[in-house]
Structures are given as structure tokens and as C-alpha cells.
Amino acid sequence: MNIIELKNVAKYYEMGETTVKAVDGVDIQVEKGDFVAIMGPSGSGKSTSMNLVGSLDLPTKGTIYLDGRDISHLEESELAQIRGKKIGFIFQSFNLIPNLTAKENVMLPMLFQGKSREEREVKAEELMKLVSLGDRMDHYPNQLSGGQQQRVAIARALANDPEVILADEPTGNLDTKTGEMVMNFLEELNRKGTTIIMVTHDPQRAEAHARTIYWMKDGKIDRVTRKKQSTKKK
Amino acid sequence: MIFDYFSLALQNLRHRGVRSWLTVLGIFIGIAAVVSLIALGQGLQEAITGQFNTLSADKLIIQSAETGFGPPGSTAAKKLNEHDLKIIESVKGINEVVTRLIRVMKVNYNKASQFEFVASIPQDDVKGKFIYDTFNLKTSSGKLITSSDKGKVVLGRDIAKGDSYGKEIRVGTHLIIQGKDFEVAGILKPAQSFQINSAILMLEEDMKETLKIDDEIDLIVVQVQDKNKIKDVADEITKDLRKDRKEDEGEEDFSVQTPVQALATVNTVLNVVNLIVGGIAAISLLVGGIGIANTMYTSVLERTKEIGTMKAVGAKNKDILYIFLIESGLLGLIGGVIGAALGVGLAFLASWGANTAFGTELFGVSIRPGLIAMAVLFSFSVGILSGILPAFQASALKPVEALRK
Numbered sequence: 065m066n067i068i069e070l071k072n073v074a075k076y077y078e079m080g081e082t083t084v085k086a087v088d089g090v091d092i093q094v095e096k097g098d099f100v101a102i103m104g105p106s107g108s109g110k111s112t113s114m115n116l117v118g119s120l121d122l123p124t125k126g127t128i129y130l131d132g133r134d135i136s137h138l139e140e141s142e143l144a145q146i147r148g149k150k151i152g153f154i155f156q157s158f159n160l161i162p163n164l165t166a167k168e169n170v171m172l173p174m175l176f177q178g179k180s181r182e183e184r185e186v187k188a189e190e191l192m193k194l195v196s197l198g199d200r201m202d203h204y205p206n207q208l209s210g211g212q213q214q215r216v217a218i219a220r221a222l223a224n225d226p227e228v229i230l231a232d233e234p235t236g237n238l239d240t241k242t243g244e245m246v247m248n249f250l251e252e253l254n255r256k257g258t259t260i261i262m263v264t265h266d267p268q269r270a271e272a273h274a275r276t277i278y279w280m281k282d283g284k285i286d287r288v289t290r291k292k293q294s295t296k297k298k
Numbered sequence: 299m300i301f302d303y304f305s306l307a308l309q310n311l312r313h314r315g316v317r318s319w320l321t322v323l324g325i326f327i328g329i330a331a332v333v334s335l336i337a338l339g340q341g342l343q344e345a346i347t348g349q350f351n352t353l354s355a356d357k358l359i360i361q362s363a364e365t366g367f368g369p370p371g372s373t374a375a376k377k378l379n380e381h382d383l384k385i386i387e388s389v390k391g392i393n394e395v396v397t398r399l400i401r402v403m404k405v406n407y408n409k410a411s412q413f414e415f416v417a418s419i420p421q422d423d424v425k426g427k428f429i430y431d432t433f434n435l436k437t438s439s440g441k442l443i444t445s446s447d448k449g450k451v452v453l454g455r456d457i458a459k460g461d462s463y464g465k466e467i468r469v470g471t472h473l474i475i476q477g478k479d480f481e482v483a484g485i486l487k488p489a490q491s492f493q494i495n496s497a498i499l500m501l502e503e504d505m506k507e508t509l510k511i512d513d514e515i516d517l518i519v520v521q522v523q524d525k526n527k528i529k530d531v532a533d534e535i536t537k538d539l540r541k542d543r544k545e546d547e548g549e550e551d552f553s554v555q556t557p558v559q560a561l562a563t564v565n566t567v568l569n570v571v572n573l574i575v576g577g578i579a580a581i582s583l584l585v586g587g588i589g590i591a592n593t594m595y596t597s598v599l600e601r602t603k604e605i606g607t608m609k610a611v612g613a614k615n616k617d618i619l620y621i622f623l624i625e626s627g628l629l630g631l632i633g634g635v636i637g638a639a640l641g642v643g644l645a646f647l648a649s650w651g652a653n654t655a656f657g658t659e660l661f662g663v664s665i666r667p668g669l670i671a672m673a674v675l676f677s678f679s680v681g682i683l684s685g686i687l688p689a690f691q692a693s694a695l696k697p698v699e700a701l702r703k
Contacts, residue, residue: 121696
């Protein structure tokens with residue numbers, strides 16, 4: 065079953081006189097439990113695709129299904145509710161709220177789902193321990209290293225037990241070693257059943273971790289590669 | 299939920315430290331100005347009301363119409379006289395009638411000479427007591443004068459201090475008033491009325507003799523039997539005097555005033571003053587509000603990416619709107635609370651300063667709970683109102699565009 069499906073989706077931007085076709089007729093199917101990478105050089109439309117997959121943006125044409133529901137024409141508030149619950153985001157530059165502590169950052173997505181303070185605290189502490197930052201709960205983002213910040217971001221992405229984690233260049237701002245640590249973490253989450261969709265321009269990383277890779281070029285899907293079943297269950 | 303928004307908003311404000319305080323400063327200066335000025339205005343109003351209350355509600359004052367500025371009766375076209383007094387005494391419902399002279403006289407003491415107000419004390423001791431009681435006059439040293447105290451005077455506190463004579467005036471001192479020698483019999487206790495504090499009391503006969511006055515009266519104080527009928531008595535006196543003088547209604551060359559009427563006139567003036575003060579304060583609050591709006595706009599711009607992130611993790615437009623509105627409301631609220639406290643302090647400081655400088659107790663401070671509540675509420679509203687546009691701007695940001703920043 066597909067958790068996310070993009071059917072002939074296009075996104076155009078008006079730039080003055082000209083129309084930029086960022087994404088032009090894309091079909092993507094993400095199966096539940098899969099580890100998908102969207103690959104491509106900058107300008108290939110991979111970021112736009114990720115925004116559409118993550119319901120951060122609405123398509124100009126085409127249909128997007130999230131968990132079987134057409135979300136192409138929903139209002140922003142409904143979208144916010146859905147994405148807060150079903151999708152966890154990990155950004156290249158971590159995007160932690162600077163004036164909240166690590167724990168408070170992790171609590172934030174649960175606040176918008178209307179969970180009680182107590183519930184949020186318990187869950188946030190649990191997640192902080194999961195990403196091995198149990199001793200950094202009350203640190204502010206600027207008191208944490210890049211790798212630690214990205215782990216806080218992962219904990220935040222997991223706050224509402226999402227079915228999908230969307231990672232936009234999650235290792236882009238990290239050195240190789242911490243980058244690998246973050247990737248291993250994502251793999252482990254995937255093994256536990258969370259669907260991972262990762263956007264990257266690094267083919268080695270994509271091939272090392274993802275099972276399904278969408279190669280994008282000029283706003284279209286160039287080719288799709290899938291690893292064999294055997295490598296899936298190593 | 300709302301509580302969580304509050305703590306989020308508070309954390310944001312704390313994070314911006316100096317900038318938040320500067321914004322709050324813009325608001326609390328305005329609020330402090332409003333609170334202190336209104337508190338002083340009301341204090342002054344109460345002090346002046348106090349002046350009038352020295353004439354209690356059952357008394358009327360009849361005077362000649364004035365042609366200019368000066369002490370009561372001094373510039374009247376047609377002075378009141380014994381004939382008028384008889385007419386007034388014949389009106390029903392009157393308990394006591396007392397005539398008074400109030401004139402400016404030249405006083406020589408310690409080689410200095412000054413012009414002072416001199417008010418007469420009736421020759422009749424019952425009426426004299428009536429005057430003393432009405433104005434609640436008591437001496438701090440010496441005694442009050444009675445009919446047997448010819449050639450003696452009682453001084454108001456401010457005169458006795460002798461600032462303008464270069465020497466304090468004590469009981470037993472001799473003064474030259476209008477060329478004649480008078481002995482100081484008593485010094486009055488400080489009164490609420492500054493007019494009494496700077497007056498000299500002299501027996502009526504002494505005044506008439508010194509000033510060579512024959513049949514003249516500056517003002518007539520009437521005490522009515524029933525203070526609820528004071529208006530009727532006042533109308534009756536007006537009618538009778540008008541008839542006697544063959545004057546038309548509205549053309550009278552005398553006035554019959556109740557303290558309430560006089561008070562209403564003063565209050566009108568004070569209300570205008572309060573209105574102007576309020577207007578100036580409103581402008582300063584407007585400026586403060588613009589300051590809040592400016593800070594909030596800057597904040598929206600700076601935190602665009604943050605807003606995008608919050609939307610990505612599930613914040614609805616409404617959530618963002620509330621967070622920003624609460625932030626601007628808090629700026630207003632904090633400004634209001636600090637401003638109100640500062641305003642109260644400022645009012646007391648100003649009244650103390652003014653009273654010390656002028657040597658009076660006229661500048662009081664009146665803090666009404668309503669004033670404080672209104673100031674804080676108003677400031678909070680200014681904060682919310684100034685935050686509305688920036689908050690809408692923040693909430694309407696598209697998540698993709700906000701994240702791209």
C-alpha cells in the first residue's frame with residue numbers, strides 16, 4: 065500500500081513574464097515502510113517535489129494522495145493538522161527554534177496537536193533519550209553541536225509518531241562522521257517501520273541507504289532504481 | 299493550550315531582551331504620563347472641591363456683579379448695602395444672615411510693606427462664631443477676635459510666616475495696617491483653603507473706620523434652614539432683589555451663588571484640563587503602539603524561517619496568529635503595569651515637589667483603582683491592536699516560502 069502517491073503532479077511558478085516549471089508531470093509512489101531517496105542536481109525539482117510530498121505546498125496540476133486521501137485541494141489549516149500528525153520533517157539546517165530548549169523544541173509538534181503538557185514532557189524526554197541526548201534536554205540549540213542539533217530535530221520529527229519522515233539533505237550541514245551517524249539513525253527508524261523519504265544530491269549516500277531512488281532531471285523523473293529484495297533484508 | 303502560547307510568547311520576548319524592553323519603554327512612558335497626570339488632576343480637583351466644602355451646602359453667597367477682576371465686591375458697579383440686607387433678611391426659610399467686607403489693605407511690618415486681603419469679622423459675637431464655624435477657623439497660637447478686641451487682628455498662617463516681610467510675625471506683634479496700629483491676637487491653624495491662609499481677619503467696625511466705609515457690604519452669607527430648599531431660597535432672594543432694583547431677569551447687577559454652582563464651574567474647567575492632558579497622553583500611547591507594531595513586524599521578518607518550521611511541524615495559521623498576538627499583547631500589558639506603577643510614583647513625587655516649592659497642600663494625588671485598571675487594560679489593548687497586522691502577516695505566510703528564507 066502506498067502511503068504517499070503523486071499522480072502526474074506539476075508545480076509552476078510565475079517569475080515575471082516567464083513560467084518556471086519546477087516540477088512538470090511527476091509520478092511518485094511511496095510504499096509504507098520504504099526508504100526512498102529523491103536524487104538530482106540543484107534545479108532538478110527535487111526540493112519542490114519534497115515540499116509537495118510533505119504537503120508544505122500544493123500542486124498546480126495533478127493529485128497528491130496521503131494515506132489514500134486526496135490532499136491537493138485542502139486548506140492550509142487542514143494541511144497543517146495532517147502534516148503535523150503524519151509527517152515528521154528533518155531539515156538540512158536543523159531549523160530548531162533558537163529560544164526554546166532542546167526538550168521544548170521536541171515538545172512543540174505535540175503542542176499543535178493539542179496534547180497536554182504532561183504528555184508532551186514525558187514523550188519529549190523519552191525521545192531525547194532515544195537520540196542519546198538525555199543529558200542535553202535543557203540546552204539551547206546554540207549550545208549544541210551540529211550533530212546534536214540534528215538529533216534533536218530527529219527527536220522532534222518523531223514527536224507525533226509520524227508514518228513518514230521527510231528528510232531534506234539531512235547530512236548537508238554535517239561532517240562525514242556525524243552525517244553517517246544520522247543516516248544510521250534514520251535506517252534504524254526505517255527498520256522499526258517508519259517510512260523515510262530523503263532528498264539529497266549525494267548519489268553515494270542515496271545508494272548506500274535508500275531502497276528506492278527517484279532520479280530527477282529538469283523537473284521530471286529521469287529514472288527509478290530499486291534495490292533487490294535480498295538487500296532490503298540484510 | 300493558551301497557557302502554552304503564553305509561555306512561548308514570553309520566551310520569545312525574553313530572547314529579544316533589550317529590544318523587548320525598549321518597546322515596552324515606548325509604551326510605559328505614555329502610560330506613566332497618563333496615570334500621573336490624571337492622578338494629579340484628580341488630586342487637584344479634590345483639593346479644590348475641598349476649598350468649596352469649607353462653605354457647606356446650606357449656605358448662599360450674595361455678591362454684587364463684578365465688573366472686573368479683584369477681590370470679591372471690590373469692582374462692583376453697585377455695592378450691596380443695608381437696604382439689600384433688610385430685603386434678604388425678610389425672605390422665608392433663612393436661619394442666619396452675616397455681612398462681610400473683604401478688601402485689600404496695605405500692611406507695614408519690619409520696614410516692608412505689602413498688600414493683603416483683609417476680611418471682616420461681624421461685630422455681633424454670635425455671627426462672628428458663625429463665621430469661625432463655617433470656615434472651621436481655629437488658632438494655632440493666640441486667640442480668635444471677638445467684639446471686645448478692637449484694634450486686634452488674626453493672621454492666616456502664610457502671612458504669619460512672614461516670608462514677604464523678612465521676619466516671622468508672632469502673637470502680640472504690632473502691625474501698621476492702612477496707617478493704623480493693630481496688635482496680632484492670634485495666628486490661624488493651616489486651613490485647606492489658601493485664601494484663608496493668606497488673609498487677615500479684622501473686626502467690621504475697625505475695617506469701616508480704617509477704610510472710611512459707611513453703608514457698604516461686599517458679600518452676604520446666608521444660612522438656610524433646610525439645605526434641600528437652598529435653591530428655592532436663592533430664587534426668592536434673587537426675585538426680591540430684582541424687584542427692589544427694578545431689574546429684568548438676566549440683567550441683575552448682583553449674584554446669588556450656591557457652593558454647588560461655583561463648584562460646577564470649577565469642575566468644568568478642570569474637566570477641560572483633564573481632557574487636554576488625556577489627549578496628549580493618547581498621542582504618546584499611539585506612538586508607543588506604533589513602536590509595538592514596528593517591533594512585531596521586525597520580529598515577523600526575522601522569524602520567517604521559524605514560522606515556516608512551526609507550520610511544518612503542524613502549526614495552523616490560527617496558532618501562529620495567537621502566538622504573535624499574545625506577544626504584542628504582553629508587550630502592552632507589561633508596559634501598562636510598569637507604566638502605572640511609575641505613574642503613581644511620579645504623581646506623588648510631583649505633588650510633593652510642587653507642595654514643597656509653593657508651600658501649600660493643594661497639590662494632592664488621587665489614585666482611583668479604576669484609573670489603574672483602565673490604564674493597564676488600555677495598554678494591553680494597544681498592544682493587541684498594534685500586533686494584529688503583523689500577526690496576520692505572520693500567520694498568512696506560506697510554509698514553503700517561509701522555510702526558504
